[in-house]
Amino acid sequence: MTVLFRRRELHSLAAPYALDALEPPEQQRFEKHLRRCDRCAAEVRALREDAVRLAWSTAAPAPAALRDRVLMAVRTTPQEGTAGPTPRPHAAQQLPGAYAAQRLPGARAAQSPRARASRLQGLLSPLAATTAAAALVVAALFGVQASRTQDQLDQERAQAREIAHVLGAPDARATSEGEAGGQGISVVASASQHTAVVTAAGLRRPTNGRVHQLWLMRPEVKPRSLGLFDGDTPLVATDLNTDATSLAVTVEPQGGSLQPTTAPIVQLALKTVGFGE
Amino acid sequence: MEADELLVLVAGGDQKAFEELYGLVSGPVFGLVRRVVRDPAQSEEVAQEVLLELWRSAGRYDPARGSALAWVLTLAHRRAVDRVRSARAAGERELRMARRANGPAFDHVAEEVEAGLEREWVRRCLDRLTALQRQSVTLAYYDGYTYREVAERLSLPLGTVKTRMRDGLTRLRECLGGAV
Incomplete structure (x- = not known):
């Protein structure tokens, strides 16, 4: 009778499922069951439509700036399936405002060193070439080796475009800041593009699963999260406010925090890269 | 055009169709995300993720499994719920503080636009x-x-x-x- 009991138990999850109120393992179990149970699928379909009525009643005009950002992003965002079969994207894992910790192209096996070098020059030519900060960013860009899925490659391409965009901006400038212990960050930023590429260097790996989180500091406004560092992979921060005065890195619990909960381990003034007017 | 027809065009890479779809669904998506996430800045971030995900994964919409609006709003609801749950895991206290800080003015705006x-x-x-x-x-x-x-x-x-x-x-x- 256990099987029967289990099945009835699963059926009863249709309503919590339609309300997205199951925990992930239970949700997966129920979705597996849904594929085999037509009656459940029909019930979930109906309950979902009810839940949507609850959603519909909360409708509110979206800010105009959101429309601009989304339509702009659509122009450069590849769609699933347009470059061969792709696994499920992990958009939910990304912190918005930043392409958190993705690896970058340029080091793909097929690419010769010469191709890499010319590509690098192409990226860098508009920038006053050899600042140490830019060199750091570039080192991180091209030093990465990993086997990657098509989906990751697509994301990398999107990020590479962002980076090329910053580096190519007429007002792109670089700066860096470090403390005595060798922990530091470097940034290449363009105030006109509201974008910065930020690289961490020498950050000591925090213990207990804690993470390094990057913040944008502005006068009289709460710090804004720009994402989490993953080793020395650069963060691309977009939609930066031009009144921003500095960037700061704090150590935060796993997954990051809404607001900094510890004092910055390193802070970098943005004045010299054209922000903070 | 209806949302389900638009989704088919969007899946084929039609940016004009996406603009039209945006007009249809951005209000419900944004309103729902804001209702769940509460914090205005975070709501905007989540709504943006959802709307971009519509563009990227429009090809996954299957009319046999429900209406286009149900699909869109289910996606929005899941992302919003993911966000509040991870925020709660990261620190229930911070969330409460953020809500209190943003509370009054925010509710006021909501009253105005949602009537x-x-x-x-x-x-x-x-x-x-x-x-x-x-x-x-x-x-x-x-x-x-x-x-x-x-x-x-x-x-x-x-x-x-x-x-x-x-x-x-x-x-x-x-x-x-x-x-x-």
Whole structure:
């Protein structure tokens, strides 16, 4: 009778499922069951439509700036399936405002060193070439080796475009800041593009699963999260406010925090890269 | 054009169709995300992720499994719920502080823009549910709690909460009838 009991138990999850109120393992179990149970699928379909009525009643005009950002992003965002079969994207894992910790192209096996070098020059030519900060960013860009899925490659391409965009901006400038212990960050930023590429260097790996989180500091406004560092992979921060005065890195619990909960381990003034007017 | 026809065009890379779809769904998506996430800045971020995900994964919409709007709003709801749950895991206290800090002004704006007929209907129909049905449904859907958390908050057995959720949604359907 256990099987029967289990099945009835699963059926009863249709309503919590339609309300997205199951925990992930239970949700997966129920979705597996849904594929085999037509009656459940029909019930979930109906309950979902009810839940949507609850959603519909909360409708509110979206800010105009959101429309601009989304339509702009659509122009450069590849769609699933347009470059061969792709696994499920992990958009939910990304912190918005930043392409958190993705690896970058340029080091793909097929690419010769010469191709890499010319590509690098192409990226860098508009920038006053050899600042140490830019060199750091570039080192991180091209030093990465990993086997990657098509989906990751697509994301990398999107990020590479962002980076090329910053580096190519007429007002792109670089700066860096470090403390005595060798922990530091470097940034290449363009105030006109509201974008910065930020690289961490020498950050000591925090213990207990804690993470390094990057913040944008502005006068009289709460710090804004720009994402989490993953080793020395650069963060691309977009939609930066031009009144921003500095960037700061704090150590935060796993997954990051809404607001900094510890004092910055390193802070970098943005004045010299054209922000903070 | 209807949302389901637009989704098919969007899946084929049609940016004009996406603009039209944006016009249809951005209000419901943004409103729902804001209702669940509460914090205005974070709501905008989540809404942006959702709308971009529509563009990227439009090809996954399957008309056989429900209406286009249900698909879009389910996606939005899941992302919003993911966000509040991870925020809660990261620090319940911070979230409460953020909500308090953003509370009054935010609710005020919400009152102004959401005075729709549908909203009034849903509110009236929610009032007709029993208190436990209403709380079970709204704690889960609008506040992003799992049914286990709802059971804890209401001090009810799990089975009771599941039943209240189902009865609540079914009664809501009867009350709302064909009204759109």
